[in-house]
Amino acid sequence: MELGEMISMLIDQWKSYPRPAERLISAIGIDVHWTILQYVMGLPFMAFIAQIIYLKTRDRFWLDLAKTLVKGFVIVFAVGAATGTTAEFGLILLWPKFLEVGGKFIFFPFYAEIYAFMMEVIFVYFLYYGWSRVGDKARLLLTALVFIGAWYSGAMIMAVNSYMVTPTGLEPAYDPDTGAMLYNQGYPKLELAIPANITAALDAGWLAENHVDIVGAGDGYTVAKVPAKIVYRLFWEASHNYTLSQSILWQGVKEEYRESLAQVPVGDVVDWILYQTTSVYDPLLYPLKSPSWPASVVHVTGAALAVSGYTVLGAYALRLLTGTGNREKALKALRFAALYTLAVMLVQGFISGHEIGVEVAHYNPEKFAAMEGTSRQIISITRDLTGGLGEKLAAFLAYGSPDKPLPNYDSIPRDWCSFPGAPIADCRPPLLIHYAYYTKISLAMALGAYTLALAALLARGRIPGKGMLAAAALSPLVAHTVSFLGWLVREAGRKPFTVYGVFTPAEAGNPAGPNMLQLALVGAYLVAMLLILAWASYRFLWKAGGEG
Amino acid sequence: MEPGVFWLTVSFGLHIVLVNLGVGISIVAPLLRIMALRRGDERLDREAYTLTRFYAATYALGGVFGTAFTVYLFSYYPSFTSLLGRIALYNYALAIMALVAHFLSLTLFYYGWSRLPPRIHTASGIALAASALLIVLGFRSVFAQLSSPVGVDLATATVTNPLEALLGNPLLPPLYLKSIAAAITATLVAVAGWHALRGEEGLARLYLKPALAGLVVVLLAGAWYGLELRRVEYKFNNIFGGLGLGGEPSLDLSWLLLLKILLWGIQLAGVTVALHKGVARARRLLAIAALSALVAIPAGEYLNAYSQYPYFIPPSEAGVGDERLARILNLLSPNINTRSELLQLITVTSTTILLAAAALYLAVTRAGLEAKNRPGH
Secondary structure, eight states: OOHHHHHHHHHHHHHHSSOHHHHHHHHHHHHHHHHHHHHHHHHHHHHHHHHHHHHHHOOHHHHHHHHHHHHHHHHHHHHHHHHHHHHHHHHHHHOHHHHHHHHHHSOHHHHHHHHHHHHHHHHHHHHHHTTTTSOHHHHHHHHHHHHHHHHHHHHHHHHHHHHHHSOTTEEOSEETTTTEEOGGGTOSEEEEEEEHHHHHHBOHHHHHHTTOEEEEEETTEEEEEEEHHHHHHHHHHHHTTOBGGGSGGGGGBOGGGHHHHTTOBHHHHHHHHHHHHHHHHOTTTGGGGOTTHHHHHHHHHHHHHHHHHHHHHHHHHHHHHHTOSOHHHHHHHHHHHHHHHHHHHHHIIIIIHHHHHHHHHHHOHHHHHHHTTOOTTSOOHHHHTTTTHHHHHHHHHHHSOTTSOOOOGGGSOTTTTOOTTOSOSOOSOOTHHHHHHHHHHHHHHHHHHHHHHHHHHHHTTOOOOHHHHHHHHHHHHHHHHHHHHHHHHHHHTTTTOSBTTTBOHHHHSOTTOOOHHHHHHHHHHHHHHHHHHHHHHIIIIIIHHHHO | OOHHHHHHHHHHHHHHHHHHHHHHHHHHHHHHHHHHHHHTOHHHHHHHHHHHHHHHHHHHHHHHHHHHHHHHHHHHOHHHHHHHHHHSHHHHHHHHHHHHHHHHHHHHHHHTTTTSOHHHHHHHHHHHHHHHHHHHHHHHHHHHHHHSOOSEETTTTEESOHHHHHHOOTTHHHHHHHHHHHHHHHHHHHHHHHHHHTTOHHHHHHHHHHHHHHHHHHHHHHHHHHHHGGGSHHHHHHHHGGGTSSSOOSSOOHHHHHHHHHHHHHHHHHHHHHHHHOTGGGHHHHHHHHHHHHHHHHHHHHHHHHTTTTBSSOHHHHOOOOHHHHHHTBTTSOOGGGOOHHHHHHHHHHHHHHHHHHHHHHHHHGGGTSOOOOTTO
């Protein structure tokens, strides 16, 4: 395939998933919010470390640095709160059906997050306006409460997102030990608790024939591993206001129940099953039991800490390059930022990045196959540009052995989740993420190597040259790009689903939502606002700092 | 009381007081700044800055309670939230786009004091006021739609006429006028009372005449809104029925209306006496008027919201007999997953701790009112 054809195929595949315009506008809105949020998570932590050094050394420089960092995140926090509100209302307006399902069954992380947000708001402003009114230790405590609030907030939002990526009770469709694809056995499956009266109405033979495995029972319910294909179909039927007599379940309903159940809405059946499931798992903690949550929280928090570190690094490098401000102080701050960022990058690369990769390989084999580009339809970096070495390395990192096979993208049935009438042409994630993933990894490795070199130079008391400083000044942009690409891979890699194996943007969206023009205008508006924010930060942080 | 209703009430009450002050300051502070620049009046400039600083220090607090309200709504009433997202698409879109502009203009107006050229700074102040007016328009149009929806089809949860749904509700003009007038007036009376308490008679006097005018507008707009409400029988009866002005109320809230009128009267008395006898002689009365202004805000909002209790949209206005829709619109049918004692324990504990922290913050920092010098001074 020629390059042009390949690019066209990749874009067409991405566009083929439902509601591309709404997905794009949501991506812009959420990414604008995330761009800012990273500073709210990272800068207070850096200010906290600077204050600890101040308490140990009593060197005024560290307190001044902490204050500068606090000032930085107070400005962006205000806009972060605004963009967060935009993202929140964006969910309500563009994805109301997702919110309805989320509100019923995975509401608790959102609910708990509100207290994290309150913590942030109260303590961010307490810290800023009370800076000179409280003692050193109280200030340190306030700073800790600010970053704990931000991290707690991030952890709760990631619980929802992790559930969307890896729903609680998910069993994947790939066995890396044998290389077998398990789609013909009904995988991926979700473990659900089905009210006993529903299972009683269904024929056991039909359940077995459709790969629904009954694996246990409790008081008034049956535990079953249900193929995602059936779960998705039921959600689709619910969104189309089907009754049981129109449903796929109808084939399995026993004769004696048919008359009484024919007009029952599928939506009610779905609700009963999910209420029973959340009740068995725990109505509050159900989404927090998503297997990918712990690694995701650490990795995303690490990304925020890294972006903040590179931004501070870049700002002081720029001061040194342009000769504005106090050179000695700028150099000291640069050294601090370099060492801090190096530490974060080591954790990101070797611990959390690895863990999240292992989770993806296990629970989301389709995404893993797309990320590693195991398709013959594209030029694969993993396979074609490394002579196969990349595949062995990926297998070793993911499965602990270079000899285990990676899931073959082309062997995944295009229609594994589909059925007549479904809005999905291709059930596999977009191959575009292969390039996004490798661009991300390459940039992250380059950043890590550069940071190591800079930190080594500064640790030896040497002053970096112009080239090194220019690279440092560019590093925030690169770090933001890495962070953005990470999210792109995570979110696009879940497509065609909104919640993996459960429902897609077609069912989650607003049936009478805005048109393309309206969405484009909103997108342009958000970008314009972000540019004004960038200008305000330059005017009030950079220029004011330089003048001071 | 349903826990969901209780937490919605608490978060809305806290949110709406701070928001009304925010809207008032967003309009008053830029006006003061323009006057200060024109007259070269340093005192007015300092006053405008102090108000803006107070707003900057507290607006996120108001915002967070608004977010809490939305999260409670979505958690306790997910199906209604979904319905609302679909029928109030354009109303919310207007409000949130204005909200983003508002935050940015506040950032520019506050941090840009004495740093930005006067023209640009004034423009940011005008943007602050304009965005505040648009936010109120967006949210008030949602309230009008919840009282008596137009331009939407509830059964299919679709907007049939976007313009009508956004601006065509007959309840919107009086509700909007009343809301804006009430927010500005409450702010003027509260600030006048605060200055009176601090013995700053000159500054207190500055607000008295506009406050008096505002109180008159509030009364007229309130009467207009009351007259328009006759078209929503359920609400009208609950508000006025107890006074013999309508049919039999389902939930008699006429006492809340009387309380609101009483609070308005106290404000009028405080402002009038201060105007005639001087701020120094009316200091206490003006302080009580300021407190009344702050209490009148949630009183009015609760009166409007609860007059359709226990429905999000009065059944007569929803106009459908669909059992599922009736359940969605009923505040007494919350999400059953929220019926957890642990959830209530978490909510009570977290809210108490955080409100205590907020009170400590306001006490220690004095909500930014102990103004530092303005940037550049």
